Amino acid sequence: MSWSILFQFIIAFIFALSLFSKLSDYDSFFQEVESLEIIPHKLIALSVYSLLIFELFLVVSYVLDLFSVWRELFTITLLLFFIIILLRKTKTKNQTTCSCFGNDNFLNKYPIQRNLILILICILNMNIVSFQFQWSHSIFLFFSILLFLVLFDIWNTIKKIKVMGKIHDHI
Structure with a gap:
């Protein structure tokens, strides 16, 4: 397997998981964007939808090359x-994590380091010699990402369910 396919899979998977998490817990994501206080309140919904469409x-661009x-x-x-x-x-809120992927998501940990690693992967992928990308690669990437999301x-x-069970046991 080419390094480029692996890099494309990693990036596509992270963004697919990001998109899936944000859609699964839309209200938390919306509140997170709202709490940043950088977008006028009237434009928050438009900004959230724009980001989801962009992701x-x-x-799609990574899966289909x-x-x-x-x-x-x-x-x-x-x-x-x-x-x-x-x-x-x-700096403003003294928080080093985010809830960008919904509540209790492992992707919320070390977001700056994660993003720097993804940037490095993108730079490496841009510098890899181009190869003949085939539809079989796209199908493989699509179903692999789908499997991982499921x-x-x-x-x-x-x-x-485990958390709800613990709460139920205490009642």
């Missing part, structure tokens, strides 16, 4: 934007 665009180099530049720009927002949040959802549901 979907990135997932579209817009090579441009998608990495867009990804790097978005991740740098997220890092700036997180640094601002750390497994993540099952894992997350089991975790929530």
